[in-house]
Amino acid sequence: MASITLDGLAHAYRPDPRGPQDYALKEINHVWRQGGAYALLGPSGCGKTTLLNIISGLVVPTRGKILFDDRDVTHLPTEARNIAQVFQFPVVYDTMTVRENLAFPLKNRRMPREEIARRVEEIASRLDMSAVLDRKAANLTADAKQKISLGRGLVREDVAAILFDEPLTVIDPHLKWQLRSTLKELHRTLDLTMIYVTHDQTEALTFADTVVVMHDGGVVQTGTPEELFERPAHTFVGHFIGSPGMNVLPARVEGRRALIGDVAIELARAYPALPAGETIELGVRPEFATLAPAGTGVPVAVKRIDDIGRARIARVEIAGQPAAAMVPEGLALNGDEAGLRLDPRQIHIYAGGVLVPGEATNREGAS
Amino acid sequence: MDKPLNNRAWWLVAPVFLIVAFSAIVPIMTVVNYSVQDTFGNNQFFWNGLGWFQELLDPSTELGGRFFDALWRNLMFSAIILAIEVPLGILVALSMPREGWKVAATLVVMALPLLIPWNVVGTIWQVFARADIGLAGWGLNALGIPYNFTGDPLAAWITIVVMDVWHWTSLVALLCYAGLKSIPDAYYQAARIDGASRWAIFTTIQLPKMNRVLLIAVLLRFMDSFMIYTEPFVLTGGGPGNATTFLSIDLVKLALGQFDLGKAAAMSLVYNLIVLAVCWVFYTVMTHAGSERPQREIAG
Numbered sequence: 001m002a003s004i005t006l007d008g009l010a011h012a013y014r015p016d017p018r019g020p021q022d023y024a025l026k027e028i029n030h031v032w033r034q035g036g037a038y039a040l041l042g043p044s045g046c047g048k049t050t051l052l053n054i055i056s057g058l059v060v061p062t063r064g065k066i067l068f069d070d071r072d073v074t075h076l077p078t079e080a081r082n083i084a085q086v087f088q089f090p091v092v093y094d095t096m097t098v099r100e101n102l103a104f105p106l107k108n109r110r111m112p113r114e115e116i117a118r119r120v121e122e123i124a125s126r127l128d129m130s131a132v133l134d135r136k137a138a139n140l141t142a143d144a145k146q147k148i149s150l151g152r153g154l155v156r157e158d159v160a161a162i163l164f165d166e167p168l169t170v171i172d173p174h175l176k177w178q179l180r181s182t183l184k185e186l187h188r189t190l191d192l193t194m195i196y197v198t199h200d201q202t203e204a205l206t207f208a209d210t211v212v213v214m215h216d217g218g219v220v221q222t223g224t225p226e227e228l229f230e231r232p233a234h235t236f237v238g239h240f241i242g243s244p245g246m247n248v249l250p251a252r253v254e255g256r257r258a259l260i261g262d263v264a265i266e267l268a269r270a271y272p273a274l275p276a277g278e279t280i281e282l283g284v285r286p287e288f289a290t291l292a293p294a295g296t297g298v299p300v301a302v303k304r305i306d307d308i309g310r311a312r313i314a315r316v317e318i319a320g321q322p323a324a325a326m327v328p329e330g331l332a333l334n335g336d337e338a339g340l341r342l343d344p345r346q347i348h349i350y351a352g353g354v355l356v357p358g359e360a361t362n363r364e365g366a367s
Numbered sequence: 368m369d370k371p372l373n374n375r376a377w378w379l380v381a382p383v384f385l386i387v388a389f390s391a392i393v394p395i396m397t398v399v400n401y402s403v404q405d406t407f408g409n410n411q412f413f414w415n416g417l418g419w420f421q422e423l424l425d426p427s428t429e430l431g432g433r434f435f436d437a438l439w440r441n442l443m444f445s446a447i448i449l450a451i452e453v454p455l456g457i458l459v460a461l462s463m464p465r466e467g468w469k470v471a472a473t474l475v476v477m478a479l480p481l482l483i484p485w486n487v488v489g490t491i492w493q494v495f496a497r498a499d500i501g502l503a504g505w506g507l508n509a510l511g512i513p514y515n516f517t518g519d520p521l522a523a524w525i526t527i528v529v530m531d532v533w534h535w536t537s538l539v540a541l542l543c544y545a546g547l548k549s550i551p552d553a554y555y556q557a558a559r560i561d562g563a564s565r566w567a568i569f570t571t572i573q574l575p576k577m578n579r580v581l582l583i584a585v586l587l588r589f590m591d592s593f594m595i596y597t598e599p600f601v602l603t604g605g606g607p608g609n610a611t612t613f614l615s616i617d618l619v620k621l622a623l624g625q626f627d628l629g630k631a632a633a634m635s636l637v638y639n640l641i642v643l644a645v646c647w648v649f650y651t652v653m654t655h656a657g658s659e660r661p662q663r664e665i666a667g
Contacts, residue, residue, distance in 0.1 A: 058556050079562040087553040093571045104571070108562035152561055 002068045002082060002160035004032040004055060004193065009064035011050055017062060025050045026218040027064070032161070032195060037187050039208035040197045043240070047217040048197045052163050055195065056085045068160065082160040084153025086167045090145030092137040098124070099133040102151045109156075119155045126186065127151050143175045147182070154190070161193035168203065180207060201241050213237050229285070230346070235353045238283050244313060247289065247323040251282040253349060258282050261319025263298055268344040269358030278352035286313060288346035289325040293332075296339040300325070303336070316340065401632035419633035430630055434637075436609065437617040444613065445592040448531045452588055453581065455532065456539025461573070463544055477537040489601025492530040496602075516603065520610035523603050527611055530598060535591070539584045546580035547573060579653070586649040593642065614638055 011025040020026060025047040032038055040048040053059040054066065057078035065074050073081050093101050099120055106116045124130045127147045132140065137148055146167055153162045164183075168176045184207065187194050198204050204211050205225040213221045213228065213236070221233040232238035238246030251258045251265075253274060258265045260282065274280060291302070291314045300316040305327060312327040318340065325340055349356045402419055404412040425431040463473050483491070498504040498515045507514040516522040550572065558568045596615035599605065605612035605620070612620070618638065622631035 053556075056556075056560065058559070078556070078559040083560065085556065085560050087557060089551060089553060091551075091553050091557040093575075095571065095575045104563070105561040108564065108567065149557065152557075 002193070003034045004161060005065075005067040006030045006032075006051075006055075007065040007067060009051075009054065009061050009066060011047075011054060011059065011061045011063075020217075023062075023217055025054070025061075026216075028219050030212070030219065030222065032193055034160070034193055035191050036193055037184075037207060037209045038193070038195045039204035039211045040195060040214060041199070041201060041204040041211050041240070042214035043199055046214045048214050049165060051214070052085070052165055052195065052197050055161070056083045056163050057081050082156075082158045083163065084150075084156065084159045084161075085163040085165065086146065086149045086153065088166045088169045090142055090149055090170065092140075092145045092148050094136075094138040096137055097134050098129060098137050098140070098148055101137045101148050102133075102155050105152050105156050119157070123151050123154045126154070126189075127182070143171045143179055146171060146179065150183075150186075154186070159192065161195060164194065164196040164198075166198050167196075168198075168200075176203075183207065201243075205241070213240065215240075231348065231355065232283065233355045235281060235283060235350050238285070238348075242285055242287075244286055244324045246283045246285050247325075248281050248283045248350070249318060249321045249323060251280055251349075253280060258347070258349065260321060263319045265298060265342060265347065266344050267347055267349070267358075269349075269360055271349050271356055271358045274349070274356060275351050281350040281353075283348045283350055284342055284346060286324040286326055288343040289323070290341045291316070291325045291327045291331060291333075292339040292341050294334070294337040294339055297341040298339060300338055300340045301336050302333060302338050314338075398632045398635060401628045402636055403629075405629045406626075415629060419629050420637070423630070423633050423637060430634075433609075433617060434614075434634060437612055437614045438641075440611070441593055441595075441613050444527070444531075444595070445589055447528055448535070448592050449585060449588055451528070451532050452536045452539050453585060456536050456584065457543050457577070457581075459536065459540035460543035460547055461569075463540070465548075474541070477541055480534050480537050483534075485597040486601050488530065488534050489598040492526065492533075492598070493602050496526050518607055520607055523607060523611050527599050527602060530602065531592065531595070534598070535588060539588060542580045542584045543577055546577035550576045582649070582653050586646075586653070589645065589649075590642065593645070 006028055008027055008029060010023055010027045012023045014022050017023055042048045050059060054061050057076060060075060065072055093104060102120045102123060103116045106119060124133055129147060153159055171179060196207050211225055211228055212219055215236045221228060221237045228237055228241050232246060235248045238248060249260050251260050253271050256267050256270050258267055298318060300318050302314055302316050304315040306313045314325045314327045316323050316325055349358060403415055405415045406412050422428045422430045423434050426435045464470050495501045496504045496516050498508055504514055514522050516526040554572050558572055594615055595613055599611050599613060600616055603611045605616040618631055618634055621627050
């Protein structure tokens with residue numbers, strides 16, 4: 001049906017943007033494949049809603065083009081695009097019944113009456129709403145209303161992509177899972193592109209095949225949840241994804257060793273071409289740093305141990321720099337001296353916040 | 368939970384009772400007192416029972432006749448100005464700017480008529496509409512349209528209606544504007560995505576979201592127009608003949624012009640009851656609007 005291509009897209013809300021600081025959305029090139037489940041993840045104010053509104057046609061970008069397959073839709077109005085959108089707060093037409101709500105987009109497009117009735121019944125049964133079709137939409141709960149909003153997109157056969165703008169914000173926590181699995185199921189059965197905007201990493205990682213992480217108006221990384229976890233392309237991704245986030249420690253690199261203060265850490269790769277003048281940082285996820293008895297691995301000072309239910313997290317200091325590490329089952333500590341075992345392949349080096357690939361040495365093989 | 372019964376708590380509401388007694392109950396009781404008596408002056412009063420009320424509610428008597436005439440005029444007037452001001456107010460609200468400096472400018476201009484004292488409004492229009500020197504009156508006649516609101520009942524009615532529309536449409540528009548402003552953008556965006564026409568957006572989003580403020584606007588405008596006194600009193604004095612004699616004007620004629628205190632008291636009580644009844648109907652409608660039937664919430 002349609003893949004969506006963003007070609008050099010940028011947007012500024014000011015009419016005369018001068019520098020990059022005026023852009024709410026910095027230049028972005030991306031292709032949303034037909035049928036993909038995407039999440040746009042980022043903190044509030046990072047430009048993700050702007051991007052969504054550009055795709056749906058509610059905002060016209062300052063620069064760049066947006067293509068549906070090969071058709072340039074940059075200046076087409078919303079109603080002329082094959083797009084549906086579900087908003088943060090459920091939008092239903094209060095005076096109408098659920099059935100009338102679902103029929104509304106089709107009625108506006110002058111579809112024959114029998115055809116409308118057939119589509120509405122079909123979508124209602126997919127959403128488990130057949131029983132409430134003749135209820136007033138205004139009297140339903142927030143999650144039911146959100147399903148109606150979604151249903152108004154689904155009834156249209158021409159819809160190529162459905163955009164979700166933090167759709168679970170006002171839904172009760174215990175219903176969030178339910179609604180999200182309904183979404184996943186719909187995505188599997190219908191061949192639809194879904195783009196899901198959220199600032200909640202759990203929502204993004206469980207919903208999407210591909211997560212686009214945005215920060216400060218730009219895309220910092222696009223990848224599968226696994227990639228984001230194992231190879232964060234930017235320290236921001238490291239911080240933002242994972243709980244607790246990645247340990248990022250200022251370091252110096254000498255050959256195959258990184259020095260934090262005067263503590264040396266073994267690296268799996270060499271970094272001969274680190275840019276001078278940039279801050280060099282070492283990143284390692286707490287999941288790949290395990291606390292051990294004093295004398296093994298990197299010496300650390302243990303400050304506190306938090307029990308987060310499924311695991312215990314130690315707050316430690318490496319040469320005075322705070323970090324988090326996993327506490328293995330049955331570890332006995334004497335005093336606050338301990339060691340830290342790090343998985344060398346999961347240690348990343350960042351220059352100015354950006355991941356440096358490094359060179360695999362013959363001993364280690366390609367990574 | 369058991370609550371201790373303590374009748375001393377009544378003392379806490381005593382001040383309110385006292386204030387209400389002096390502000391409402393005592394004055395009303397004096398009116399009730401007058402309404403069952405007749406007077407020939409000299410502060411001499413005679414018991415008349417429910418005589419005035421019987422006469423008032425019987426259109427074949429002189430008193431009843433003028434009461435019902437004035438009542439119909441009142442209802443007619445309210446109906447006409449509501450039929451004009453409500454749609455016009457909505458239209459104005461819809462075309463008001465949503466953001467920028469124009470908002471403040473528009474709001475100030477809209478509020479101006481509301482800030483003018485009522486008798487001044489009457490005076491302004493009295494001068495404005497005069498056939499000899501008034502801009503509107505003279506202008507209409509110069510254009511060949513015979514217009515004289517002091518002689519022609521229809522002209523008098525049109526003048527009063529136009530004056531009221533000029534004076535009060537702003538209020539309806541401002542209330543509607545507030546209602547419109549409270550609609551989140553997502554509704555308009557969703558409607559665009561659903562391919563709704565301008566008219567469909569109005570009937571399915573804007574009107575339903577405005578119905579609360581519209582009810583308030585209708586209530587306020589109905590009560591105000593039903594009790595209108597100052598403006599027509601200044602403009603036409605109730606004339607020509609009795610063409611624009613509304614209940615309030617008639618009441619003043621009866622009480623202060625003819626000093627028929629008994630009749631006037633009976634009339635004002637019935638007038639008051641009508642106002643209260645309408646208020647109650649509006650209140651009931653308003654508090655039940657939106658909630659429809661109380662239904663259990665059902666997850667879909």
